[in-house]
Every structure is written in structure tokens, then in C-alpha cells.
Amino acid sequence: MVSHGRGSTMEHSASCRDLSTMRERFDCLTEAYTCFLMGTCPSQCVACVIFSGLVPGEDRECAPSENRRVNRAELSYISVTLVEKITSNLTSRSLSPAVTLYCVEMLTVLFQDMDLMSLLMQHFQAEDQIISHLAAKTVSTWVLYQLHKSGTVSPVWQKKCVQAFYISLPGPELDKCLWSLTEVLKRLLKGAHREILGKLLSAFDSSLSTLCSKFLPKERDKTTQCLVDLPSSSGRWGTTFCLLLDLLELLTACSVTCGAGICLESPRMTYVHSSALLMTISCSSEYFVKKRALLLLKRAVLQKAGEDWSLGEGLLTGLKHKHFDSDMSVLSQSVLTAMATDWLHSVQVESSSFFGGTRCIRGEEDQKPDCVMLRAVSLLLLKSMELHIQTAGGTAGVDSATEVSGYLQSLWGFLRRCSVQLTENTHRCCWVSLLFGEQDDDMMETAKALFSIFLHHRMCSGLDDVAVLEAACASGCNPHCHFLLLLQSISFDHSILLDFLISTETCFLEYFVRYLKFLRADWQGFTAACGRICSPHMQQSVTALCAADTLKVTCKGEPDRVKFSSCAQSTGVTSQVGRVSLAAGFHLVEYDSSDESDPENMEVSQDEPAASVCDKSTFSALDVKQEISGPPVPIRQKQYEASDSTVLLSRPNSTLERRAEGPSLPVLQSEQTSGPNMAPQPGQVAWETLARAVICMSELREVVTRLQTNKLFPYNPSSLLKLLAQVENYSKLSRLLHFNK
Structure with a gap:
């Protein structure tokens, strides 16, 4: 048995000095690492060996100088890795009591008696990037351990980082300080440690504000412009700037977690410096910097900062800090102000990246554009317009409608410049499915904003x-077209809509409820849209979505063009929208009943506590609640001009009275079908589209009803079911009215 008192620790440390060669020290640390993996204590304390592996010194082993260098690096790597492993295990409390006592005593010797923290932070500037990164990782782990254990911030780490932030000089030291603070915040956010987060942010608030003011000045002068664009410094600046953007995203996520109690400047810096970030997107010489800044703004406007790091339930608090509305308004106004000054003309979109880099255009070869950039620009603009509309409220007039239309036309010009234009006769409402077809969440956010x-x-x-509907189609924002194209993109499969409804993401639920209420008030517009999207030129555009190479970047000097591939289906799209998996916990939106029903809340099932995420979007669930429980919208008896729209209401023996055999059917045939060698008539195709849409919603209502009956649905869907039933009734009523004429 090995005694683990403080005296014995120092005794073992002294005995380790007898290890004369690096090989012996390396073997000693390897044995210790193996013991920790097995959950046992090493035969001797290795604190002195770890420390010696990080202190530059002469190797007493007689070997060529090259071997000494390699051995020194390997010894440093395993020394730092061992400290990080021990500290991480102590934080997670995954060790046995005996091993825990051993590790605590050893770390006490290293960090208190030997001041290992100062030595590790010296390695932030090491030329060896591996040891530099390992040192930053170990420092971050130790800082987290201290925060969890005593609630105190490491003074050595804080002093070094604050000093680097105030100096704001791009380089290895600043890079590692940024990375270390980001890593600590990331780990704290995953655990939703609100009090510790507030204490940590307070310690760095002033220095971070200074750092952002230097890298993101409100008005760039010659000095700051040179810092950004000088070729000699652009590589180093780009690395540092991207690390700063990562930190800004974590700080933005912190503003959600800390909620109403936040009174600091640093979590708001993404919004405060949004104009400078937009300028960076248009002026930076580094494309990856432009892209990273754009994605930060996109996530900020969607209130999804930190989602790529799987921060979990810590971000779903539903709390708003007191500056939330003003910050979102500042962001949206910054975007729209930039739009008014032709910001889009300066946004660079390169060819799409792939594993290994970015393809270079050769000769006449067309390239796909970077759709990540295109989606981010589109969403940033659309959500900013939505926020602007909500801020204006009922005070908006015709001038506001003209202004919004101008922004949409600018977006269309940007997409055309990047060669995302379709054929001349293409319906512009296709662009949502074309650009966002592979991104479910972004597509729903876009559809909701356009609505x-x-x-x-x-x-x-x-x-x-x-x-209004004609103008909407000209601007690409007809909600009927968007909904029908969504159904076509999933082959009218109601099970995918069900996946969306039971997902922890509430965006589709909010969009779907609002659209269904609008649909029952504008059924004729819906039938007209069925005829419109089934026109030949529309079908050419829709079927092009199934081609893998639809989006192309044109070569220099060539006119913009888009190439289409043939598609097997004539009324649907083969590309499938990825399904959303059902998470363990549900935090779905609450909303009241439809106009004709008694008030009743959407509630989480008995197995899960009710939790609202109304603050997830600025057009939140509260808006959906008001939208549904408000006064009924009268159905206006208008005649819509659309190709073969009258046929939609006049076909007898409808397929609505029959069940579809399955969502995989390429076309839902009516009883009066054309021969095998005859092309379907436009009216027939339009009728089949209408029938498939109604059957899809009918099947969705039936399966949700069964789940609710068996108490398997995560919330009370009664109001949603009534809206779906009303859609079916309007479909039947419209046919009866036509037949009685």
C-alpha cells in the first residue's frame, strides 16, 4: 500500500528526480497514465516528472541532438496530457475515493507548490503548435475544475487573458487566450451553470469590450483597415478574428442562458457591433472570415447562437434580458441600412467547398456556388425584414410595403448575380425549396419569415x-406556393410532417398553425396555387430540384444560366427532406384553440413538465397564440385567375374520397385517368396536386388523433386537429358549392 499524505507526496517527488533519462521519465508517465485509465494509483507520485517534462533543460541521456528534441517533445506532450486527464476526471467525479485523493494531492503540489499554471501559460507562445494547444486545453480544464470546486476564477489565467485582450495584438498568445476562454464558456453553457457564468463574464467584461472595439470598430480608419487587409498580417489576423467570432457566438448564447439577470456589455457585443461585422463581410480579404462572420449574424438573428456546439437544454431557458428587444432591433436595422447602401453588391460568394478544399474553376467548367453563404445571406435579410415589420406594427403603410418589396428585389438581384436564377418563366416561389431543400430548420425559418x-x-x-397573390408570386413570397412546394418536396408524406410537429424545434409548429388559419380563409387562393405550380414551366423548375447539380456558378464572361436535369416525377420532387428525430424531452410551444373552439392550451404530456420556448423566436409562440385566438378572418369570395383553376373545383369522383396507397406513389391518379401513352392534362395534374395535399393533411390529422387517443402525443393537439378538420371541410364545401351551381 502507498501512503498518500502530503509528506509522502513530496518524498515521492524527490525520488522521481532519480530518473536520469527522458526515456525513464517517459516510461514513468506512461505507466501512470495506464494506471489512471484502469482506475488505480501509480506506484509513485509523478508530479516532479510532469513538471520536469515541461521545463526546458538538458537531456542527460547520451543520444544525438535530433533524438533529444523528439524525446523532449514527446515527454512534454504526455506530461500535459496526463495533467489534463487527471483534472478532467476529478471534475467529472469518475474516480474512486483512493484515486481521487491521490490526484488531488498531486495537483496541489503541481499548481500550488510548483506554480504549474504560469509554466503552462508560457507555452501559449510556443512554436510547437501541438504543445501550445495542449497547454491551452489543460489550462481550461484546470480553470473549470477550480470554478466547480470553489467558484473562483484562476488569478494567473485571468491576469494573462485580460492583459492579452487589452493589448489586442494578433498572435499565438491572444489566440490561445481566446480559445481557452471560449472552451471554458462552452463547457459551462453545456451544464447551464448560470451563477458561475455570470461571475466569469464579469471578470472579463471590460477587457472583452476593449478587444471588440479594436477588432470591430464602428468606423474604420486607416489603422484598423491595414490591420485587416495587409497581406503580411491577414493570415494571422484571420485566425485571431475567427477565434474572436467563436467567442462572440458563445457570449451571445450566454445572454440567453443568463436571461433577465444579465447587465453586462460582453454578451451583447454581436448586436452592438453588427454594423462592423457586416463591413467585415464586405471588406475582409479572407473568404473564410467573411463566411464565419455571416454565419454568426445569421445565428444571432435566429436566436440560435451556439447550436453547432450541442449546448443542449442550457439554451432553452426562455428568458430575455432587458436589452433583448433593442439588441434585435439594432441588428435588423444594421442589416437593412447596409442593404440600402448596396451591401449585397460587395458580398463575395465563391464556389462550394468540399472535403479537401474549394474547387478552382477551369476553363468553361461550371461550379456550384457556396449555398451556405447564399442561405445565410437570404435568412439574415428575411429575418431582419420580419423584425422590422414587427417593430413597425400597425403604423406601417404603403411606403413600408414598397420598402419591403425593394429589399426582396435586391435579394433577387443578389441571387441572380450568383447564378441562382431559374429559367425566364420560372415561378419565383420555387427559390425557397431550391435553396433550402436540404436544410429543414432554415427552410422553416424562411417560410415563416416570408409568411x-x-x-x-x-x-x-x-x-x-x-x-396581392399575384404580387406575392412576383416577389417569391406566396404562402400557398411555399406550402405546396414543401409538400411536393417530401412527396406528400404526412409522416415527415408528423416528425416536424413532434420535434423539439417549434418553428414548423408556429408556421403550420399560422398557415392553416390563413388557408381556411383563402381556400380559393390555395386551389389557384395548385393550378399555378402545375403549369408546364413551373413543373420544369420544380423537377429541377431533384438534380444534384441544379445550382451553378457561371464562368467569368459568360451570361448567368442554370442547367437542369430531367426528373422522373412530373408532379413531385424526389429529393427528400431529412427527418427530424424525436428528442428525449419536449419543450414545445403552447397555443390556444382555433376561433370556433373553446380555449384550451397545448400542454406537454403528463410524463414531461410543461416548458415554454416562446422566446426562441422573436415572432414567438405568443404571437401564434394571439394569431389563433384572435377574431376570425372572413373568407373573401374572390375569383382567382389561374390556369385551369375552375377544373380544380369541378372534377367528380374525387380521389379525396379514397385513401392514398402510400406516400411513395409518384402521382395520385383520379378515377378518370389518361391512357398510358397520353400526357396528363394540366387540369388533371392540378387536381391531383390538390387531392394529394388534402389527403396528406387528412392522414396527418388521423395519425395525430390516434396518438392523442393513446396518450402518445407530447402535447395537447386539439386545436391543431380542429384546424386540420376545417381544411377538410372547406375542401368538401368548395366541391359541393360548385356542383350546386
Whole structure:
């Protein structure tokens, strides 16, 4: 048995000095590492060996100088790795009591008696990037251990980082300080340690504000412009700047976690410096910096900062700090102000990246554009417009509708410049499915934003229903077209809609409820849209979505063009939207009943506590609640002009009275079908689209009803079911009205 008192620790440390060669020290540390993996204590204390592995010194082993260098590096690597492993295990409390006591005593010797923290931070500037990174990782782990154990911030680490932030000189030391603080914040956010987060942010608030003011000045002068664009410093600046952007995203996520108690500047810096970030996107010489800054702004406007790091339930607190509304307003106004000054013309979009880098254009070969950039620009603009509309409220008029239309036209010009334009006759509403077809969450956010924009234009333009829908199609924001294209993209599979509804993401639920209420008030517009999207030129655009190479970047000097591939289906798209998996816990939105039903709340099932995520989006679940429980919208009896729209209401023996055999059917045939060698008539195709859409929603209602009956649905869907039933009733009523004429 080995005694683990403080005296014995120092005794073992002294005995380790007898290890004369690096090989002996390396073997000693390897044995200790193996013991920790097996959950046992090493035969001797290795604190002195670890420390000696990090202190530069002469190797007493007689060997060539090259071997000494390699051995010294290997000894340093295993020394730092062992400290990180021990500290991490202590933080997670995964060790036995005996091993825990051994590790605590050894770390006490290293960090208190030997001042290992100062030595590790010296390695932040090491030329060897491996040891530099391992040192930063170990320092971060020790800082977390101290925060969890005593709630105190390491004074050595804090002093070094604050000094580097105030100096703000791009280089290895600043890079490692940024990375270390980001790592600590990331780990704290995953555990939702709100009090510790507040204490840590307070310690760095002033220095971080200074750092951001230097890297993201409100007005760039010659000095700051040179810092960004000098070729000699652009590589180092780009690395440092991206690390700063990572930190800004974590700080933005902290503002959600800390909630109403936040009164610091640093968590708000993404919003405060949004204009400078937009300028970076247009002016930076490094494309990866532009892209990273754009993605930060996109996540900020969507309130999804930190989602790529799987921060978990810590971000779903639903709390807003007191500056939340003003910060979001600042961000949206910064974007729209930049739009007014032709910011989009300066946004660079390169060819799409792939594993290993970015393809270079050769000769006449067309390239795919970077769709990540295109989606980010589109979402940033659309969500900013939505926020602007919500801020204006009922004070908006015709001028506001014209302003919003101008922003949409600017976006279309940007997409055309990047060669995302479709054929000349293409319906612009296709662009949502074309650009966002592989990103479920982004597509839903886009559809929801465009729906808000459409309702705003409908209210402010002063046009009648027919003119409003025509203008919406011209701007690419007709909600009927978007919904039908969504159904086509999933082959009218109700099970995918069910996946969306039971997901922890509430965006589709909010969008779906709002759209269903609008649909029951504008059924004729929906039938007209079925005819519109089934027109030949529309089908050419829709079927092009199944081609893997739809989006192309044109070569220099060549006119913009898009190449389409043939698609097997004539009324649907083969590309599938990825399904959303059902998470363990549900934090779904609560909303009241439809207009005709008694008030009743959407509640989480008995097995899960009710939790609202109304603050996840600025157009939140509270808005959905008001939208549903408000006064009923009268159905306006208008005649819509659309190709073969009258046929949609006049076909007898409808397939609505029959069940579809399955979502995999390429076309839902009516009883009166054309021959095998005859092309389907436009009216027939339009009718089949309408029938498939209604059957899809009917099947969704039936399966949700069964789940609710068996108490398997995660919340009370009664209001949603009533809306779906009303859609079916309007479908039947419209046919009866036509037949009785």
C-alpha cells in the first residue's frame, strides 16, 4: 500500500528526480497514465516528472541532438496530457475515493507548490503548435475544475487573458487566450451553470469590450483597415478574428442562458457591433472570415447562437434580458441600412467547398456556388425584414410595403448575380425549396419569415386578394406556393410532417398553425396555387430540384444560366427532406384553440413538465397564440385567375374520397385517368396536386388523433386537429358549392 499524505507526496517527488533519462521519465508517465485509465494509483507520485517534462533543460541521456528534441517533445506532450486527464476526471467525479485523493494531492503540489499554471501559460507562445494547444486545453480544464470546486476564477489565467485582450495584438498568445476562454464558456453553457457564468463574464467584461472595439470598430480608419487587409498580417489576423467570432457566438448564447439577470456589455457585443461585422463581410480579404462572420449574424438573428456546439437544454431557458428587444432591433436595422447602401453588391460568394478544399474553376467548367453563404445571406435579410415589420406594427403603410418589396428585389438581384436564377418563366416561389431543400430548420425559418412579409404586404398594399397573390408570386413570397412546394418536396408524406410537429424545434409548429388559419380563409387562393405550380414551366423548375447539380456558378464572361436535369416525377420532387428525430424531452410551444373552439392550451404530456420556448423566436409562440385566438378572418369570395383553376373545383369522383396507397406513389391518379401513352392534362395534374395535399393533411390529422387517443402525443393537439378538420371541410364545401351551381 502507498501512503498518500502530503509528506509522502513530496518524498515521492524527490525520488522521481532519480530518473536520469527522458526515456525513464517517459516510461514513468506512461505507466501512470495506464494506471489512471484502469482506475488505480501509480506506484509513485509523478508530479516532479510532469513538471520536469515541461521545463526546458538538458537531456542527460547520451543520444544525438535530433533524438533529444523528439524525446523532449514527446515527454512534454504526455506530461500535459496526463495533467489534463487527471483534472478532467476529478471534475467529472469518475474516480474512486483512493484515486481521487491521490490526484488531488498531486495537483496541489503541481499548481500550488510548483506554480504549474504560469509554466503552462508560457507555452501559449510556443512554436510547437501541438504543445501550445495542449497547454491551452489543460489550462481550461484546470480553470473549470477550480470554478466547480470553489467558484473562483484562476488569478494567473485571468491576469494573462485580460492583459492579452487589452493589448489586442494578433498572435499565438491572444489566440490561445481566446480559445481557452471560449472552451471554458462552452463547457459551462453545456451544464447551464448560470451563477458561475455570470461571475466569469464579469471578470472579463471590460477587457472583452476593449478587444471588440479594436477588432470591430464602428468606423474604420486607416489603422484598423491595414490591420485587416495587409497581406503580411491577414493570415494571422484571420485566425485571431475567427477565434474572436467563436467567442462572440458563445457570449451571445450566454445572454440567453443568463436571461433577465444579465447587465453586462460582453454578451451583447454581436448586436452592438453588427454594423462592423457586416463591413467585415464586405471588406475582409479572407473568404473564410467573411463566411464565419455571416454565419454568426445569421445565428444571432435566429436566436440560435451556439447550436453547432450541442449546448443542449442550457439554451432553452426562455428568458430575455432587458436589452433583448433593442439588441434585435439594432441588428435588423444594421442589416437593412447596409442593404440600402448596396451591401449585397460587395458580398463575395465563391464556389462550394468540399472535403479537401474549394474547387478552382477551369476553363468553361461550371461550379456550384457556396449555398451556405447564399442561405445565410437570404435568412439574415428575411429575418431582419420580419423584425422590422414587427417593430413597425400597425403604423406601417404603403411606403413600408414598397420598402419591403425593394429589399426582396435586391435579394433577387443578389441571387441572380450568383447564378441562382431559374429559367425566364420560372415561378419565383420555387427559390425557397431550391435553396433550402436540404436544410429543414432554415427552410422553416424562411417560410415563416416570408409568411410574415406576405401578411404585412397584404395589410399595407391596399390591393385586393387577387392582386396581392399575384404580387406575392412576383416577389417569391406566396404562402400557398411555399406550402405546396414543401409538400411536393417530401412527396406528400404526412409522416415527415408528423416528425416536424413532434420535434423539439417549434418553428414548423408556429408556421403550420399560422398557415392553416390563413388557408381556411383563402381556400380559393390555395386551389389557384395548385393550378399555378402545375403549369408546364413551373413543373420544369420544380423537377429541377431533384438534380444534384441544379445550382451553378457561371464562368467569368459568360451570361448567368442554370442547367437542369430531367426528373422522373412530373408532379413531385424526389429529393427528400431529412427527418427530424424525436428528442428525449419536449419543450414545445403552447397555443390556444382555433376561433370556433373553446380555449384550451397545448400542454406537454403528463410524463414531461410543461416548458415554454416562446422566446426562441422573436415572432414567438405568443404571437401564434394571439394569431389563433384572435377574431376570425372572413373568407373573401374572390375569383382567382389561374390556369385551369375552375377544373380544380369541378372534377367528380374525387380521389379525396379514397385513401392514398402510400406516400411513395409518384402521382395520385383520379378515377378518370389518361391512357398510358397520353400526357396528363394540366387540369388533371392540378387536381391531383390538390387531392394529394388534402389527403396528406387528412392522414396527418388521423395519425395525430390516434396518438392523442393513446396518450402518445407530447402535447395537447386539439386545436391543431380542429384546424386540420376545417381544411377538410372547406375542401368538401368548395366541391359541393360548385356542383350546386
